[in-house]
Amino acid sequence: MSPRPEDELVRRQRERARLMAWLLGAFVILLFFITIAKIGLHR
C-alpha cells in the first residue's frame, strides 16, 4: 500500500525542517569558531 499524498507531504516537510535545523545549528557553531580563529589571527 502506498502512503497518502498528504502523509508523504508532511513526512517530507518534517524531514527537511529537521535537516534545516541541524544545518543552521552547525552554521552557528562554525561561525563561532571562525570568529575565534579570526580574533587569534589579528592578535
Add this chain to the structure above:
Amino acid sequence: MTPAIAQPSLPADWRDLVALTKPRVMSLVVFTGLCGLLAAPVVLPPVLGFTAILCIALGAGAAGALNQWYEADLDAKMRRTANRPLPARRMERQSALHFGVGLGAFSVVLMDLATNHLAAVLLAVSILFYVLVYTVWLKRRTAQNIVIGGAAGAFPPLIGWVAATGRIDLLPALLFAIIFLWTPPHFWALSLFVRSDYAAANVPMLPVVAGIRHTRLQILLYSVAVAVAALAPWALGLTGTVYGLAAAALSFAFVALALAVFANRAEEPGGMKPERRLFAFSILYLFALFAALVADRWIAA
C-alpha cells in the same frame, strides 16, 4: 529556451537536493582545492582551512544545481542523465533555481567572512563562469564548449591557494593551467563512447561535430599539452624531485593512453576500450598529481 517539464506537487526530497550538487564531480573539486590550500606557503588555522574547502564544495554544488536547472531538457534526452531529479520529475525546476542561487551566494559570503575578498571573488567568478559562460552560452553553441568552459573546473586549487595567502602566484596559476588543459581530453574521451547521447540531445560535442578521428587527434594534442603543463612547476624550480618524478611518470602514462586512443579505429562504443581506459586514468592522474604536489611541498617545508 528550455521547454516546460511537468511539475510535481510534493516538496523536493533532501536527497534530490544533494543529487543536484553533483557529488561525484564535487569530490575532485574539493580534492584539488584542498591541495591548493595545503601547497600554499601560508598555514591557515584549521577551522578557516576547513571553511575555505567547505565554501569551494558548496560553490561547486551551487554551480552543479544551476547547471541542472538550465539543462533539464537536455538531461531528459540523455540516458546518462535522465534519472537526475529534474528530468525524472522528482523536483520543481524553480526549487533547483532557488537552491542553486542560495547555495552559491551563501558560499561566497562565507568565504569572504572566513578568508579574504580575493578568494571570495574568485569563487563567485568560478560559479558564474560555469553557469553563464559554459552552461548558458557555450555548451549548446560550439564544439569548443569544454575547452573554454573547462576553466571553471580549474579554479579550485587557485581559490584554495588564495584563501591561504591572499594573492595569486605562479604555482597556483600553473595548477589552473594543468586542469584547464586536462579537461578537454578527459571529457572528449567520455564523449567518444557516449557520442550517441550527445547527438540525440543536439549538444555539439567535438565527436558529434568534427568526427571521431579528429577528436582522437585533439585528445592526443591536449594530452601532450597537459604533460608539458604538469612538468612546468618542476622545470621552473617551484617544486622538488618528488613532484617532478610523479609528474613525469603520470604524464608518460597519460600520453601513452592518449596514443592508444589515437591508434584506435573503432567507431562503436563496444570497441572503445582505450577511450574508457583514458577516461578512468585521467581522474586518477589528477588525484595522484595533486597528491604528489602536496607531498613534495610538505617534504620541502
